[in-house]
Amino acid sequence: MIPVGPLELGIAGFLVLLTGICAHLLRLGISRNIAIAAVRTVAQLLLIGLVLKALFASTNALFIGLLSLLMLAIAGREVLARQHRRLKGWWGYGIGTTSMFLSSFTVTILALQVIIAPDPWYTPQYAIPLLGMLLGNTMTGVSLGLDRLTEGAWERREVIEARLMLGESWNEAVGDIRRQSIRSGIMPIINSMAAAGVVSLPGMMTGQILAGASPVHAVNYQILIMFLISAGTLLGTMGAVWMGSRRLFDHRERLRLDRLHRP
Amino acid sequence: MTLLDIQNLRPCIFTRALNLSLANGESIGLGGSSGSGKSLLLRAIADMDLHEGDVLLDGVSRSAFSAPEWRRKVGLLPPESRWWRDSAGEHLRMPTAAPLDELGLNPSILEQPVTELSSGERQRLALARLIANNRPRVLLLDEPTANLDSLNSRRIEELVAAYRHATGAGVIWVSHDPDQLRRVSNRQYRIEAGELHSVGEAVQ
Structure with a gap:
């Protein structure tokens, strides 16, 4: 593989700088966001590069576990930050994080133990990228689903x-909104499965091909990942939306929008 | 015999708890200016908001019922009706049981899209839906005729009276119209600044 160094990155970075200048001249009000996001990308990726290098050298189960939990904690924070009307208290963070834990970790462990089966099964070269892709996509599904749920419940509180006044249970009364929320949470992954290879060449596959892998092997891995991601996203979104919808009602099945933060 | 017994009920904005009982087949009229808490009182009885106090139906505490069970027995009709399926008929468990004739409605209205109905038609259908689906023991009516002309207001008054006499159901009727309250109730109260006052008698 042809290595990319500081000079090459500098040239690519110049393109981002140009984008930022254009955004500034057009008064899009996002040049600051572009700058911060670009700096974050550089800093976070350099850091994770160093961490992974150290990790791959050691295969220490404890370190791998800790890094996994750290990734989960950050994903949970991202889900919270993307909520327009988030649940108050521990719930706002807890529901998203718990459901991502249950779905991403289960699917990753299943894939490592049964499908890919490296030795040991937690070999970081497989475990960390796999978990990262699952968490990243589940995070999108969970945050979209929860956002749609709380927003929908707010907008349609009278319905x-x-x-409820007609004697329906909380489960029936919020059922339509819950179904829509789950649908919008898993739509992105369904769309990307439908467009994979035709409209877009998925990033992981592209990376493997650039690294010199045979396209057939890269494609097989990509299909595997897509299936894992869709299963993880569906599980995580359903779990989060179900828990979130339960939290909108109390033990007497009263709609409790006071449990949501105002935007 | 007491049908509904409201004990130390205090909706959130009320300054003091109130007690009220409703006999079988009785109708209580409830007046008071806007924002005085009439709707909150009905919502508290139907257990829709957090509040203090208890309500008993036939001597049995509300906590002995599940919330949906309670709301089917003590049915609240809000001032604005809400619909979530395309046609009104899809909201009815048994469309033939709905008292449409009595409300001056043609059965074909059940097939029409709800969005094409007038607010008065929707309001009458909402009462038909509540009665036909649940046969409530108590009707909590929150300005049920606010969108209606006098003919259709009378139809609602007559239907509620007939239902009350046929089933022994109790009614709490909220209205801004003193003449209507005189027509539809056996007793009247007013809510002022979160307190319940008996009309025509000393302050309770």
Whole structure:
């Protein structure tokens, strides 16, 4: 593989700088965001590069576990930050994080133990990228789903209450909104599965091909990852939306929008 | 015999708890200016908001019922009706049981898209839906005729009276119209600044 060094990155960075200048001249109000995001990309990736280098050299189960949990904690924070009306208290963070833990970790461990089966199964070269891709995609699904749920419950609170007044259970009264929320959470992954290879060449496959892998092997891995991601996203989104919808009602099945932060 | 017994009920904005009982087949009229808490009181009875106090139906505490069970027995009709399926008929468990004739509605209205109905038609259908689906023991009516002309207001008044006499159900009727309250209730109260006052008698 042809290595890319500081000079090459500098040239690519110049393109980002140009984008930022254009955004500034057009008064898009995002040049600051572009700058911060670009700096974050450089800093975070350099850091994870160093961490992975150290990790791959040691195969220490404890370190791998800790790094996994750190990734989960950060993903949980991202989910919270993307909520327009988030649940108050521990729930806002806890529901997203718990459901991502249950889905991403289960699917990753299943894939490592049964499908890919490296030795040991937690070999960081496989475990960390796999978990990262699952967490990244599940995070999108969970945050979209939860955002749609709380927003939908807020907008349609009168319909929910009308249904409660007619003696429907909380489960029935919020059922339509919950279904829509789960749908919008898993739509991105379904779309990217449908467009894979035709519209876009998925990033992981591209990376493997650039690194010199045979396209057939790269494609097989990509299909595997897509399936794992869709299963993980569906599980995580369903879990988060279900827990979130339960939290919108109390033990007497009253709609409790006071449990949501104002935007 | 007491049907509904409201004990030390205090909706959130009320300054003091209130007690009220409703006999079988009785109708209580509830007046008071806007924002005085009439709707909050009905919502508290139907257990829709956090509040203090208890309500008993036939001597049995509300906590002995599941929330959906309670709301089917003590049915609240809000001032604005809400619909979540395309046609009104899809909201009815047994469309033939709906008292449409009595409300001056043609059965074909059940097939029409809800969005094409007038607010008055929707309001009458909401009462038909509540009665036909749940046969409530108590009706909590929050300005049920606010969107209606006098003919259709009378139809609602007559339907509620007939239902009350046929089933022994109790009614709490909130309205801004003193004449209507005189027509539809056996007793009247007013809510002022979060307190319940008996009309025509000393302050309770």
